[in-house]
Amino acid sequence: MADRLKNVIFQTLQRTVSRADFDWLQDRLETDDAARQTYLTAVHISEHLDQQAVDAPGKPRPSDAPGADVMSTPLAIGRHAGGSTLVSRWVLVGVVANIIALAGITWYARTHDAPSRTERGSVSLDDAVATSPAPDASSSFAAGDTDTTTERLIAGHATLRRAIDIRWPKGNSGLHEGDVLTNGTLRFDSGVAEIDFFCGATLIVEGPAELNLESDWSAEVFLGRLRANVPPVARGFTVKAADAQIVDQGTEFALQVTPDAACVEVLRGQVEIRSTDTPARQLRTGQRHWLKGSASSASDFHDLATNDDVQRRRHNAQSDRLADWQNHIRQLRRDERLIALYTADAIDRFAESSDDSLRLMFNQVGAPDERDGVLVGPVERVSGRFGNESEGLDFSRTGARVRTRTDGQYGAFTFACWARIDGLDHVYNALFLADGYENGEPHWQIDQDGRLLFSVMVDDTPGTGLGGHPQARFHHLYKTRPFWNDSNRNQWFHLVAVYDPPNRRVTQYVNGDIVGDEVIQPKFHVQDLRIGPAEIGNWGQPLRNSPWFAVRNLNGQIDELAIYDAALDANEIQSLYQQGKPLGY
Amino acid sequence: MNSRPDAPPDDVPPDDPLDDRYADFVGLLARHDQAVRRFVRALLPTGDGVDDVMQETALECWRKYDRFCDTATEVDGEFTRWACVIARYKTLSWQRDRARDRLVFRESVIEQLAASAELRLDRGDQEREAIERCLDQLPADQRRLLLSVHSPGESVARIASETGQRARKLYSVVQSLRKLLLRCVESRLASESSHG
Numbered sequence: 074m075a076d077r078l079k080n081v082i083f084q085t086l087q088r089t090v091s092r093a094d095f096d097w098l099q100d101r102l103e104t105d106d107a108a109r110q111t112y113l114t115a116v117h118i119s120e121h122l123d124q125q126a127v128d129a130p131g132k133p134r135p136s137d138a139p140g141a142d143v144m145s146t147p148l149a150i151g152r153h154a155g156g157s158t159l160v161s162r163w164v165l166v167g168v169v170a171n172i173i174a175l176a177g178i179t180w181y182a183r184t185h186d187a188p189s190r191t192e193r194g195s196v197s198l199d200d201a202v203a204t205s206p207a208p209d210a211s212s213s214f215a216a217g218d219t220d221t222t223t224e225r226l227i228a229g230h231a232t233l234r235r236a237i238d239i240r241w242p243k244g245n246s247g248l249h250e251g252d253v254l255t256n257g258t259l260r261f262d263s264g265v266a267e268i269d270f271f272c273g274a275t276l277i278v279e280g281p282a283e284l285n286l287e288s289d290w291s292a293e294v295f296l297g298r299l300r301a302n303v304p305p306v307a308r309g310f311t312v313k314a315a316d317a318q319i320v321d322q323g324t325e326f327a328l329q330v331t332p333d334a335a336c337v338e339v340l341r342g343q344v345e346i347r348s349t350d351t352p353a354r355q356l357r358t359g360q361r362h363w364l365k366g367s368a369s370s371a372s373d374f375h376d377l378a379t380n381d382d383v384q385r386r387r388h389n390a391q392s393d394r395l396a397d398w399q400n401h402i403r404q405l406r407r408d409e410r411l412i413a414l415y416t417a418d419a420i421d422r423f424a425e426s427s428d429d430s431l432r433l434m435f436n437q438v439g440a441p442d443e444r445d446g447v448l449v450g451p452v453e454r455v456s457g458r459f460g461n462e463s464e465g466l467d468f469s470r471t472g473a474r475v476r477t478r479t480d481g482q483y484g485a486f487t488f489a490c491w492a493r494i495d496g497l498d499h500v501y502n503a504l505f506l507a508d509g510y511e512n513g514e515p516h517w518q519i520d521q522d523g524r525l526l527f528s529v530m531v532d533d534t535p536g537t538g539l540g541g542h543p544q545a546r547f548h549h550l551y552k553t554r555p556f557w558n559d560s561n562r563n564q565w566f567h568l569v570a571v572y573d574p575p576n577r578r579v580t581q582y583v584n585g586d587i588v589g590d591e592v593i594q595p596k597f598h599v600q601d602l603r604i605g606p607a608e609i610g611n612w613g614q615p616l617r618n619s620p621w622f623a624v625r626n627l628n629g630q631i632d633e634l635a636i637y638d639a640a641l642d643a644n645e646i647q648s649l650y651q652q653g654k655p656l657g658y
Numbered sequence: 659m660n661s662r663p664d665a666p667p668d669d670v671p672p673d674d675p676l677d678d679r680y681a682d683f684v685g686l687l688a689r690h691d692q693a694v695r696r697f698v699r700a701l702l703p704t705g706d707g708v709d710d711v712m713q714e715t716a717l718e719c720w721r722k723y724d725r726f727c728d729t730a731t732e733v734d735g736e737f738t739r740w741a742c743v744i745a746r747y748k749t750l751s752w753q754r755d756r757a758r759d760r761l762v763f764r765e766s767v768i769e770q771l772a773a774s775a776e777l778r779l780d781r782g783d784q785e786r787e788a789i790e791r792c793l794d795q796l797p798a799d800q801r802r803l804l805l806s807v808h809s810p811g812e813s814v815a816r817i818a819s820e821t822g823q824r825a826r827k828l829y830s831v832v833q834s835l836r837k838l839l840l841r842c843v844e845s846r847l848a849s850e851s852s853h854g
Contacts, residue, residue: 083833090761100761102763118843123808126806426695
């Protein structure tokens, strides 16, 4: 939040701020004195820099003197030198290279801290970081915390479109369907992966396999069987194996690489084989060529998975997973700690396929009809995380919501849901929000930076809040590190918040991994927890007299949400994730 | 009003240029111009309108100068605060005229900011010193980069194209330096205020 504030302030001073961010800044400035102080200091700094840049072009500062960058000419700033080049090119390149190393490290840290699977498997990234010099900027100030890049970067060459029955090597938690693949090694023991390169080529790879993704246009195969489909737009896509290059001319070919042999066969069209010691040769439909080894060691390609096979196998596997999950739900709902278990699917309640039931999110706890969630507004039924045969609810349109009511008093909370996020459009994006946000009531949401936020109202008396605003109320937001960015669209996430007053801890999880763990300070301790009327995917009753941030509908889908009157432990959360994860995770 | 102390505001009624009162007023303006300008600048996020508001403020101050002198017990010491109250209303009316523009704070925000800024009026020098100290702590090359994008007519995009860097990357580098600087200044000010 603090970082966002600074970003938005400087963007404002720079006039590059978006309307939404500017409004957000105004709300902060209006309600938060600390934000005002930061803003005023930033304006002052900006003004100071403006003035210095104009007043003292190239004037050496004390620390510029001996030792510091002896060779560099002072930057000619401003238009004094007849409008010639303003910045000495090489000096700047050095600066930028230096600082980019810093940005790179932070970026690396972020992506590897967060359980987002985006940049996994990148060998080169690790190497780059290991050899990067320590950045100057981070050591300049005692505070030292180098929060840097504000942009969301997606780096990679391909996406893992489909993954079926894949077994990843031990100690590697693997990739998910939809993950972006960066350069580096991809290795798996068995199963089938369908990889879409950004140039348009597709590889269907059968394990055991090991390949190195080199660029949008090339990959090297060390082990495995694959089928490459290269549409005309991707002509020139190159697969390397056994010291040779297979350059595709817009076609389909198969390749098998074992430790002793490598064989390529053109299934349709034409490829060119290049290697250093022999002249290039053309290979046409039906022709086969051994890059290494001989006919005796190569196998038949007829059983190689096709696109249709992948599709069929995936469909079957998905049906199996859906069946497993429904069985699991039947067991889960016997758990006495469950307060509610909302599912978009009407498990075991097919009898009521009336129009009415289409407007329900089914509560699997307690007697049917009791405490079901009611779909309000433009909530749409869409495919759930197990594909077309399962159901989810889409909250992307403003006003979409599922209203629930849960009476009673509780000693702890565990919230768990499966959600797919298409964008973090709002300052706060709702998962589950109690109507009035009154004493002991929970708010569970995601902020614009992709962090999970969980909070329970401590004192809802207006004016008790931090910052002194007359409407501010006293509570604390427990935040995780960011787990979502634009590359995670189309992926389902298992999100969990555990609020544990007896042990004074708030622990949050994404896909079974801890992403946030914070002690509940005495002043924020709340013993009696309640829910009352609440909404899934939106916020029905914002604070009175405070219209800000009232639009909180989740731009995305939720297909299951469970609430426990207990603090589940890490093993239980991991098990919920493992049992409930969709195909390809 | 003009920010240069040696250039009397064009629109100020000339009266008699030799009038002592007028000379006093110009002197006061010259001494306190920076503080008032900084105050106004803080209320106008993009900096647009600062000159307009300053000019309006100066005119208004001149119109009410007699009354101010009558009530003030210590003219020089109270001038900034008094001028800032006027500047605040001038900013609000400027804002009302331009409320539909993209980057103009709404009235309630200006009110809150003005209140906070008034409390900081006396800390201008302290803050300036903190900024300078923190800038000095930056390695020379980073300071140059930071300053270069603040030069008139200069932009990140232009520097990026001149050096072959991607503008977005360069922008985020500059942004991170600014935040670093901001954090340094904030912690310096915080430690100063906590030590009295």
